[in-house]
Amino acid sequence: MSILKRAAILFFIFTVSLVFSGCWDYKEINQLEIVSGFAVDKDTNTGKYIITVEFVKPTEGGTSNISEILTAEGNTILEAGRNIILKRGTRPYWNHAKIIIVGKEIAEESIIPLLDLVYRSNQVRTDIYLLVSKDKTAGEILYKGAENQKINNGTIISFDIDEGFENGKGIGKYPLNYLFTFIDNLSREGISGTLPLVFNRPNGYNTDTIVEGTAVFKEDKMIGCLDGDETQTYLYTQGTEIYPPIVLYENENINGDEDKPNARISLEVKRYKKKIKPIYKNGKITIQININIDTSISEISNSKIDYMSKEGIRILEEDAKNKIKKDINNLIYKVQKEYKSDIFGFGAAIKRNNPKLWKQIKNDWNEKFIGLDTEIDVDLKIRTSGLHSKPLGIGD
Amino acid sequence: MFNKSNQNIINKTSKELEDEIEKFTLRKSLRENINLFRTRIFNDEDSIVFRIFQNKKSNIEFCIIFFDGMVESLIVNEGIIHPIMYGYLDNRVDNNDLPNYLMNKIIDSKDVRLTSDMSKLIEAVTYGDTILLAEGSDKALIIDTKGWNTRALEEPQGERVVRGPREGFTESIMVNLSLVRRRIRDSRLKTKFKQVGARTKTTVCIAYIEGLANHKIIDELQRRIDGIDIDGIFSSNAVSELIRDEPFSIFRTIGTTERPDVVGRKLLEGRIAVFCDGTPMVLTLPYIFLEYFQVNEDYYDDYYFGTFNRLIRIIGFIISISLPAVYVSVVSFHQELVPTRLLLSIKQAREGVPFPTLVETILMLLTFEVIREAGVRLPSHIGESVSIVGALVLGQAAVDARIVSAPVLIIAATTGITSLLIPEILGGTIFLRLTFLFLASILGIHGYMFGVIILVVRLVSMKSFGVPYMLKIGAIKPDDIKDTIVRMPWWTQKSRSRFISRDTIRQKDEKSRRKR
Numbered sequence: 066m067s068i069l070k071r072a073a074i075l076f077f078i079f080t081v082s083l084v085f086s087g088c089w090d091y092k093e094i095n096q097l098e099i100v101s102g103f104a105v106d107k108d109t110n111t112g113k114y115i116i117t118v119e120f121v122k123p124t125e126g127g128t129s130n131i132s133e134i135l136t137a138e139g140n141t142i143l144e145a146g147r148n149i150i151l152k153r154g155t156r157p158y159w160n161h162a163k164i165i166i167v168g169k170e171i172a173e174e175s176i177i178p179l180l181d182l183v184y185r186s187n188q189v190r191t192d193i194y195l196l197v198s199k200d201k202t203a204g205e206i207l208y209k210g211a212e213n214q215k216i217n218n219g220t221i222i223s224f225d226i227d228e229g230f231e232n233g234k235g236i237g238k239y240p241l242n243y244l245f246t247f248i249d250n251l252s253r254e255g256i257s258g259t260l261p262l263v264f265n266r267p268n269g270y271n272t273d274t275i276v277e278g279t280a281v282f283k284e285d286k287m288i289g290c291l292d293g294d295e296t297q298t299y300l301y302t303q304g305t306e307i308y309p310p311i312v313l314y315e316n317e318n319i320n321g322d323e324d325k326p327n328a329r330i331s332l333e334v335k336r337y338k339k340k341i342k343p344i345y346k347n348g349k350i351t352i353q354i355n356i357n358i359d360t361s362i363s364e365i366s367n368s369k370i371d372y373m374s375k376e377g378i379r380i381l382e383e384d385a386k387n388k389i390k391k392d393i394n395n396l397i398y399k400v401q402k403e404y405k406s407d408i409f410g411f412g413a414a415i416k417r418n419n420p421k422l423w424k425q426i427k428n429d430w431n432e433k434f435i436g437l438d439t440e441i442d443v444d445l446k447i448r449t450s451g452l453h454s455k456p457l458g459i460g461d
Numbered sequence: 462m463f464n465k466s467n468q469n470i471i472n473k474t475s476k477e478l479e480d481e482i483e484k485f486t487l488r489k490s491l492r493e494n495i496n497l498f499r500t501r502i503f504n505d506e507d508s509i510v511f512r513i514f515q516n517k518k519s520n521i522e523f524c525i526i527f528f529d530g531m532v533e534s535l536i537v538n539e540g541i542i543h544p545i546m547y548g549y550l551d552n553r554v555d556n557n558d559l560p561n562y563l564m565n566k567i568i569d570s571k572d573v574r575l576t577s578d579m580s581k582l583i584e585a586v587t588y589g590d591t592i593l594l595a596e597g598s599d600k601a602l603i604i605d606t607k608g609w610n611t612r613a614l615e616e617p618q619g620e621r622v623v624r625g626p627r628e629g630f631t632e633s634i635m636v637n638l639s640l641v642r643r644r645i646r647d648s649r650l651k652t653k654f655k656q657v658g659a660r661t662k663t664t665v666c667i668a669y670i671e672g673l674a675n676h677k678i679i680d681e682l683q684r685r686i687d688g689i690d691i692d693g694i695f696s697s698n699a700v701s702e703l704i705r706d707e708p709f710s711i712f713r714t715i716g717t718t719e720r721p722d723v724v725g726r727k728l729l730e731g732r733i734a735v736f737c738d739g740t741p742m743v744l745t746l747p748y749i750f751l752e753y754f755q756v757n758e759d760y761y762d763d764y765y766f767g768t769f770n771r772l773i774r775i776i777g778f779i780i781s782i783s784l785p786a787v788y789v790s791v792v793s794f795h796q797e798l799v800p801t802r803l804l805l806s807i808k809q810a811r812e813g814v815p816f817p818t819l820v821e822t823i824l825m826l827l828t829f830e831v832i833r834e835a836g837v838r839l840p841s842h843i844g845e846s847v848s849i850v851g852a853l854v855l856g857q858a859a860v861d862a863r864i865v866s867a868p869v870l871i872i873a874a875t876t877g878i879t880s881l882l883i884p885e886i887l888g889g890t891i892f893l894r895l896t897f898l899f900l901a902s903i904l905g906i907h908g909y910m911f912g913v914i915i916l917v918v919r920l921v922s923m924k925s926f927g928v929p930y931m932l933k934i935g936a937i938k939p940d941d942i943k944d945t946i947v948r949m950p951w952w953t954q955k956s957r958s959r960f961i962s963r964d965t966i967r968q969k970d971e972k973s974r975r976k977r
Contacts, residue, residue, distance in 0.1 A: 090905065091793055091794060091905075092793065093817055093818065094796060094804070094807060094808050094818070095814070097808070099804065099805070099808065101801075123808060123809040123812050130805055130809070160796065160797035161796075161797070161801045161804060163801070188797075190797075224801075
């Protein structure tokens with residue numbers, strides 16, 4: 066066979082196999098209905114799932130994006146998601162969804178069906194954020210939020226919430242877990258999952274969509290909430306890279322009027338380390354929590370005490386230590402008594418440090434956790450005082 | 462209208478004409494000889510000059526034959542006619558000795574040859590030499606009187622440098638060789654001349670440095686040049702195409718340059734240069750892939766700046782062949798790979814555009830190539846207006862009219878500009894870019910990856926005169942990469958490439974260098 070003939074045949078085979086087999090997985094970008102986030106609820110009467118999806122739609126002329134919200138029902142979550150096609154005509158494109166809001170009913174009943182679907186799917190990413198709705202339904206958070214955004218000429222509510230998470234490190238009023246860390250925590254022994262709470266708060270004529278607080282899970286069911294301040298304390302035991310400021314009131318420890326604090330001081334956390342260590346002695350387990358914090362003074366309002374002196378700094382350090390210690394103690398007590406859920410990961414710490422012991426106590430860990438003794442040791446240092454060494458003085 | 466002999470010649474084929482010329486021989490009679498040239502060989506030719514004159518004393522008749530305009534008049538007048546007219550010619554000189562006598566004692570010229578070979582005589586006349594015929598002799602003298610006009614030495618347009626020599630080759634092979642010889646004053650710089658082309662008889666010269674260049678390569682090169690059978694050669698590219706390895710590849714296996722400094726550098730690396738008369742482009746071989754990225758400016762700048770520029774060129778090449786393919790595959794197959802914000806802005810930009818992304822991209826790429834091709838050979842002031850209309854008006858209008866989306870315009874512009882970083886590889890870049898684009902439009906990023914794999918396999922399997930085109934990537938040593946993707950300082954470049962040169966020692970060791 067001549068080279069020419071051979072080349073012609075090769076060319077023919079290539080052309081036929083490439084051109085006539087069509088374009089695998091080909092979809093033009095402007096045919097996509099990009100989903101920015103969705104909420105899943107369950108109708109307790111009919112037992113049907115309700116999915117509320119926020120789509121990103123370019124405005125006329127393509128200068129900016131607005132959101133469009135659609136709802137559909139179905140016997141399973143997937144069916145509900147597919148039923149969106151009935152309303153929109155095209156298939157939602159889930160890959161760029163940033164948040165999933167879980168309705169309270171689902172969270173309290175079991176979050177597993179939703180997680181299973183999402184974790185199996187090759188469309189929804191696992192670095193998506195899960196939130197639990199504190200309001201009645203999850204859908205109304207998206208609806209109201211989007212409505213409000215429209216009035217204020219804002220953009221996409223799901224993206225706004227997602228962006229808020231990026232900056233959430235400095236505030237620490239909600240736990241920040243990707244979907245995969247949450248699933249990881251659910252399936253691990255000796256630790257329970259937590260999710261942030263989201264709700265709409267009326268603000269004059271508008272409503273603000275607020276993410277604050279923690280939904281506490283026991284196994285796959287939500288059993289209660291922590292508020293924002295408790296969440297800050299909770300995060301100190303978790304050692305994530307979230308550094309909420311420490312706020313001290315002068316009257317708390319220094320003789321003063323209870324109602325009128327003399328001064329308020331905030332400390333900024335610069336460096337932070339924690340260590341959870343179980344100690345097993347005489348058949349009794351004690352959890353030692355060591356916390357190491359380096360702070361700097363970031364704000365001192367007018368005060369008679371000179372906090373820049375060695376003595377003043379010692380007082381501040383002592384105050385802060387006690388405050389953190391007290392808060393953590395209170396929180397552990399509350400969780401032990403009210404929720405009975407090991408959100409701190411004490412069990413996991415025991416398993417890591419003393420696997421043999423863990424095997425023995427694994428089965429009645431729930432009861433053991435409630436009666437667990439904890440020892441909290443806070444080592445707090447004030448390293449710098451910002452750019453100034455003295456409070457601003459007022460001259461005459 | 463035609464006389465008889467003319468009619469005869471016109472009816473003959475060129476083969477018969479050639480055979481006839483071989484049959485001609487010189488006679489003793491000058492008249493007969495002149496007649497032979499005038500009516501049989503250069504018949505019907507008006508620009509040839511027959512000048513018949515006599516020696517003053519002995520009245521021996523002479524005739525010089527040359528082409529008007531190709532000879533240096535001064536040499537013909539002062540070096541040939543004047544000495545013969547007024548020279549002392551003894552009647553006693555034997556007719557057979559006369560040409561020798563003239564050559565040795567009369568003619569003022571640096572290059573005179575005695576011959577009776579008809580084809581040599583004809584060739585000499587057509588190459589600007591003058592032949593001298595004498596009464597009573599059946600031999601003729603060829604006197605070197607070449608004197609046509611050549612272009613002055615200019616900086617090559619295609620290979621400008623900011624800081625570096627600005628001389629470029631011209632169309633004259635001897636001038637070109639002199640430019641190189643002036644740079645390498647070494648008796649071991651050897652040149653071998655050959656003639657290529659049955660009709661053009663173009664002089665081709667192989668230059669190399671004895672001891673550095675590989676003899677196997679030289680022999681192979683000579684064999685290939687000898688094997689060329691073609692009627693005419695007007696550019697060295699024709700020679701290159703006729704003798705190169707991998708004739709179907711889009712990549713060159715023989716380099717070209719217009720700069721004597723580049724040729725000098727490559728000769729010193731153990732490479733071989735092929736000069737070709739009538740063209741300023743000189744071939745260098747063996748040629749490896751990395752030479753595309755080695756621009757001579759690198760050697761004239763700081764080594765870190767040179768290295769940076771080289772990296773820019775390599776990255777630019779990769780961007781230039783990949784960007785449209787990656788864009789199309791990402792936008793029409795793998796939207797999950799794009800960051801959300803970028804995806805949304807691409808989506809916004811695509812809103813209202815009627816064509817698929819592939820069509821859009823091809824449209825813009827072709828538009829760019831059309832504008833480039835339109836502007837290349839135009840006078841610069843017209844070329845500028847072409848590029849203004851093309852780039853500004855057309856691009857902007859196309860986006861405004863929603864025929865293409867803005868990102869595609871950016872892609873086309875980026876690939877266009879990066880492809881101009883290395884003009885030598887431009888053809889290959891455009892070909893690869895379109896191939897990758899088609900593959901990507903069918904299979905997404907997988908198609909693009911297939912393309913890249915095939916390209917790499919192809920490149921690695923190529924050879925240029927026995928030298929691996931990509932060097933042996935698997936067996937590379939630190940010494941081999943000193944002048945590849947980086948340009949190391951001169952003091953570290955102690956050796957030549959062991960793949961090319963026989964003698965790899967370029968500098969003696971560090972210590973003796975310092976002592977000097």
